[in-house]
Amino acid sequence: MQWKHLPIVALDTETTGFEPFADDRMIEFAAVVFSWDDDGRIVTEDHSWLLNPQIPIPRKVTELTGIADRDVAGAPLFAEVAEEIHSLLRNAVTVAHNFPFDLNFMVAEFERVGMMWPYPVAEIDTLELSKKHFPEAPKHKLSDMSKRLDVVLEGAHRATNDAEACGRCFVELVRRHDVEDDLQALLEWAEGIGRPPGGGPIALHEGVGLEFVEGQHANSLIGEHPIELAWMAKARVRHDNGWQWRYPESTRQWIRRWLRVRGTGVAIQSKKSFRAEDWVLDSCNSVEAP
Structure with missing residues (x-):
């Protein structure tokens, strides 16, 4: 399968804390879709939602993200946008920085509305890519990786900005390493996860x-x-x-x-x-x- 013909969806979440399966909730979700046009140029399309977590947003989170209770008071519940998010991810190559963090919150939110994580075509973590390709680097935060790859990251800790920077870091690494347009080759290079082989156990x-x-x-x-x-x-x-x-x-x-x-x-x-x-x-x- 040729992965460059698939949408590349870089995603990010902002949350009330670090415990997705306890009391914490998502307060913002963003997905930036990357694709190549006929001239080989990158085209992006942004999708983002502020989400009402139905619990107070801690002061520390507001200081970090700028998102306050008043900003999400009239925002949709996750249940109202779950189908749209699910459709965005289902047949995509998904990319996130520290993927397990976002994944756990997504899984928990989907479970609360009776849905399942869509198991995209591929799940790739740019944090792991940073560790692999910059092993001597002292830090591997998204901001650090962006600087090393000359990717602009403005307004960090807002989901859309982080998602776009993450996606551009991925695209730049793919370009530098001339990754083959084959899904299995991509997964091997990125040490990502795809769907299991058909007909197996x-x-x-x-x-x-x-x-x-x-x-x-x-x-x-x-x-x-x-x-x-x-x-x-x-x-x-x-x-x-x-x-x-x-x-x-x-x-x-x-x-x-x-x-x-x-x-x-x-x-x-x-x-x-x-x-x-x-x-x-x-x-x-x-x-x-x-």
């Missing part, structure tokens, strides 16, 4: 999420069983001509990338051999004391 089910389709955890969300994922990345089966991988390289590569980017870290650190007995018990499993 993991599938994206509408309204549910990423699930195992076989084995002891069939119909369970993959995020609940990182140890199973780690096993799948290493699993082999014996044939007449010797040991072979149980799953194709495309599946194993997807799992390894998912564990690096979205996994808890537990499974990644578990260094196990291919011996069956090494996979019987795991120190992460607890048992009830008699």
